[in-house]
């Protein structure tokens with residue numbers, strides 16, 4: 711696709727636990743893309759990010775990675791091998807000729823997904839292996855000090871299970887891809903998708919597990935409304951699709967427990983692996 715003269719092209723990077731992907735983005739569209747398997751050492755990962763950005767091009771780069779990012783410092787990105795407080799931006803700057811902006815990968819994906827709602831406040835709750843998300847105001851990410859929208863760590867049950875974050879009863883400790891997979895295994899099912907399918911076929915044990923999960927998610931939706939009263943909440947990720955048992959159950963519980971004044975709309979969005987690239991690029995463009 712030819713570049714439009716006068717349009718700013720920026721690079722978006724999705725630095726994941728398996729792949730490092732990069733794309734050149736202009737006008738919200740991907741022009742070019744590259745990817746490499748994530749190498750083991752941190753020095754090699756920095757070099758790979760720099761090489762991919764050089765290959766796709768762009769006058770700035772937004773990098774989404776799996777960790778909380780505060781003032782360019784990355785906390786707890788265990789999948790990538792960072793220790794707490796690693797200054798990733800400072801490590802990347804000498805390798806790149808363009809400005810670097812870092813953000814959390816779930817925030818990047820949420821920002822990409824929210825592009826279809828350019829006005830008002832959009833809160834995105836994404837369910838994958840864990841639960842993440844972001845708050846977007848008029849198309850721009852509002853990260854707070856860095857971690858705003860990390861909805862997996864809203865407390866929805868003070869007496870609930872321990873969470874890897876050190877808390878108790880976090881939403882992510884009660885319902886996430888990881889939790890549903892182990893619940894599925896306990897019922898002799900291979901994975902979370904099989905659990906959702908079993909509930910759809912009328913399996914009462916599977917339905918019971920998912921109903922509790924749906925109630926926890928609806929409680930999370932209620933907390934998001936209390937904190938942000940957004941125009942819309944987008945439930946993202948395949949298990950929360952509107953036609954799945956879980957997606958329907960979250961909506962039903964929300965309709966039952968919503969405050970009477972709440973006007974927030976619930977939307978659903980499926981998996982979109984370009985969203986993180988587009989969102990990371992949009993974040994860099996917003997800060998040029």
Ligand SMILES: [Zn+2]
Pocket residue numbers: 862863873874875876877878880882883
């Ligand atoms: Zn937690």
